[in-house]
Amino acid sequence: MDLRHLRYFLVLAHELHFTRAAQKIGIRQPPLSMQIQQLEDIVGARLFRRRSCGVELTAAGRSLQLSATEIFARLDAALADARRHGEGQAGQLRVGFAGATYFNPAIPAAIQAFRTRHPDVVLSPEQSNTPALLAGLRDNRLDVAFIRPPIDQDDRVTVRPFVDEEMVIAVPSGHPLDGETPLPLSATAGETLILFPRTIGTGLYDTVMSACRDAGFTPRLGQAASQIASIIPMVAAGFGVSVIPQSVSRIQNEGVTYRRIAGQTLHAPIALATRADDLSPLVSGFVAAVQLIQQAGIRTTA
Known part of the structure; x- marks a missing residue:
């Protein structure tokens, strides 16, 4: 069985008429009848009873209609959630802060700029020192980090002056x-x-x-x-x-x-560090927010 069986079933369960259901799906009636017969064979029970003016759901059909409707609702939600994650509009971003960098007004300004564009993303902050933050990036325990340069050359990390x-x-x-x-x-x-x-x-x-x-x-x-x-x-x-x-x-x-x-x-100086091979939409979105604040010339002193 594949999802097509359930989709065809739900259309017929709504229309209660093979011809109208086939037209709505965009296929001929015989292939629809075959799909419903295959589904009934899989279930092991009749799903529809024929009437003079169409069909009606059996008890098994009504039960399957409820379950199939819930299945597709969950599937649609899962696909939408995956799409939002793929577009950088959902998920979690782990942000590191080196010693007292968060006192600089440009840092909260960058965070706010990111949250404005990505309101559903959860930010998980971590405060530490620059060497520990760089280790966190390399070990994939952090996604981005505000650090205090200079640092030793490391091809695994990209450092952007902020x-x-x-x-x-x-x-x-x-x-x-x-x-x-x-x-x-x-x-x-x-x-x-x-x-x-x-x-x-x-x-x-x-x-x-x-x-x-x-x-x-x-x-x-x-x-x-x-x-x-x-x-x-x-x-x-x-x-x-x-x-x-x-x-x-x-x-x-x-x-x-x-x-x-x-x-x-x-x-x-304060810089933004990311993994050199990290091209995720979330990280790209955060880098864009930081660059926006940098270009805006946010006041960076007390």
Whole structure:
């Protein structure tokens, strides 16, 4: 038996007349009669009784009509759902965020742009560090990830530049370096510098360390923060000062003052990483949303 038997049966069950049913299907009456006879042989019961003006359903026929109608409703829903997944209008997208990238206004703007175009797609966020996110992409545990470049060359991953923001100095409120005007990085030479382990943010870590050397000093590193966002409460508690991406200054803490860096600009870029061989409609749609925000020039600082 194939679906054609059931489709023909449902048309005849609705029309209750072989000639009208055959015309509606677009075939001659003898082939329709043959299909119904084959279906009755498969079921092992009569499905129709002949009447002078057509046919009527038997008890077996009425039962099959209900079941077949439900079968086709489910089939149509399954096909529609598969079509939506194939077009990138449904499904799940696993999105990774490297340390504190989500504080940059361009990130939620990109997420919102994607959700506007793909309202039925479920977004599953994961926060981690750049090396772990790249491993997640390679292992197919993530679909896209906002990372902090640079990264080592990897043909399995495509990295698209997204936004670039300045870095600022974070000092405890009431500290001698507290103030509103830009502050030379060299002014922090005698202070304890709070950073994070280099393994979780190689690019940012090296940028800060190199900038300190260019400013004429080697920083005195204090206790490492577990992640970028954790630096703020540590600075507020007086552990030391830090240099952070400007968007992280959106974390409001009365115990911390943020000062722009005078005389030099330190950059904290954010990029979108995807698997190089991933051409799925969902990923393509997310890349398009990110590019839309990039082209719109969304403000990327605090």
